[in-house]
Amino acid sequence: MVLNDSENLDECGLSMDMGVSGEVTTKLKGCFNSKLRNLGKKSSGFKKDVGSLVDSNGGMGRSLFANDYRYVGSLKEGKKSVGRISKVVSGPQIHRTKKQKNMGSEKQGFIWLSGLLFLNILALSTAEVLYYEFFVSSLLSFPPSLFLQESQFTKLCSTKSILTVNGSFPGPEIRVRRGDTVFVNVHNQGNHAVSLKWEGVKDSIDGSNELIQPGRNFTYEIELEDEIGTLWWHATSAWAAATVHGAFVILPAANEDYPFPAPTSDQTIILGEWFREELTEANQTIAPGSADAYTINGHPGETYGCSNDTTYEMQVDYEGLYLVRVINAIANETMVFGVASHSFTIVGQSGDYSRRSFTNSLTLAPAQVVDVLLCANQNVGHYYITARPSSGAHITNGILRYTTTSSLI
Known part of the structure; x- marks a missing residue:
């Protein structure tokens, strides 16, 4: 096969409109040819039922929840979704609603999460209904309790208090299925008024x-309708959104399959920013280029001169195909994202599938989300993951690490 043979590329459902060429793309094309044989088959171990029993290590499909929780069973209801956030309810903590009483008692369940933004999920069938309960707090001001984790965050060799979700930065990942209804009960135990925005949900x-x-x-x-792929949620104020945000994966x-080769696994990558100073309501706007560091899933990497800083690492198996969900959570920066010696195939953007195309790197506007396929088809080793502002000098790095011993010959 010849790389520039458009007929052969069409067999893979790919395009050359990004002008990619060379050995990397040739290898990626070969990977896709093998993966296309499995098109239409369900991916074992990847498309888990969200209503399944999960363990204390976060077994619900690579969720970012870092703490012990339990989830048992599901509730079922034949409910039509209308694709919007239709109602906001304030008041005391909700454990059992009128809707739940009418659903019957086939199964019931709770999720308990540690941290500052606590979620409780109950899942319903075909269009499932999921209940999340969040506790939000400024870590240093929150009194000791079962949900408390770290009281401080240290980055760039300095420690400060930040507003977080479930004690983590970024916050926890919500995973649902197309057509589900999701209830999120947010408990604010911080010092400032907060609200959340569900970026990309229609009519939100x-x-x-x-x-x-x-x-x-x-x-x-x-209430979700036809949204699919990756969205995200964040605080509405710029100062809080710098640390209060997370992925919303649909x-x-x-009974559906992906319209592209089934991935081996998926990984969410959130590009963020870090400030040495404490952000408060006084910082209503954040100027472009004012961040002291940029982060990949909360890790600033090794380029900022602090030996204590951690580096994000993504592990892959040789010849694995990975669905990578990239979110630019940086308020006022267009970011360029890439993986050394690897190419991407874009398959979705901001809650919808898109026409597939090759690219060596991604350029993401503020709040933009792109879903890509990455084929781990290079020589086994370690490769830099990089993120940088399109108009700045700061570069944040992570590592793509091959964990198998096979090598491309």
């Missing part, structure tokens, strides 16, 4: 007029 409300005051809680009802419905 940003919650800016529904600020959750300290000590209060607020419930969002999110998997295909239980």
Whole structure:
């Protein structure tokens, strides 16, 4: 096969509009030829039922939840989704709603999460209904409790208090399926009023007029329709959004397959920013280029001169095909993202599938999300993952690490 043979590329459902050529692309094309044989088959171990029993290590499909939790069973209801956030309910913590009483008692369940933004999920069938309960807090001001984790975050050789979700930065990843209904009950135990926006959900409300005051809680009802792929959520104010954000992954419905070769696994990558100073309501806007560092999934990498800084690492198996969900959570920076010696095939953007195309790197505007396929088809070794602003000098790096011993010959 010849790389520039458009007929052969069409067999893979790929295009040459990005002008990619050379050995890297040739290897990627070969990988796709083998993966296409499995098109239409379900991926074993990847398309897990969100309603399955999960363990304390976060077995629910590579969730970013870092703490012990339990989830048992599901509830079922034949409910039509209308594709919007239709209702916001404030008041006390919700454990059993009128809807739940009418659903029957086939199965019931809870998820308990550690940290500052606590989620409780109950799953329903075909269009499932998922209940999340969040506790939000400034870590240093939150009293000791079962949910408390770290009280400080140290990056760039300095320690400060930040507002977090479930005690993690970035916050936890929410995973649902197309057509699900999701309830998110947010408990604000921080010092400032906060609201969340569900970026990319159709007909959504940003919650800016529904600020959750300290000590209060607020419930969002999110009814999904045809959104698919990767979205994200974040605080509505710029100062809080720098640390209060996370991925919102929408998997295909239980009876659906991906319209591209089934991936071996998937990985979410959130590009963020870090400031040495404490961000408060006084920082209502964040100027471009004002961040002291950029982060990959909360890790600043090794380029900022602090030996204590951690580096993000993504592990892959040789010849594995990975669905990588890249989110630019940086308020005012266009970011360039890439992996040394590897190419991407774009398959989705901001909650929808897209026409597939090759590219060596991604350029993401603020708040943009891109889903790509990455084929681990290079010589076994370690490769830099890089993220940098399109108009700046700061470069943040991570590592793509091959874990198998086979090598491309």
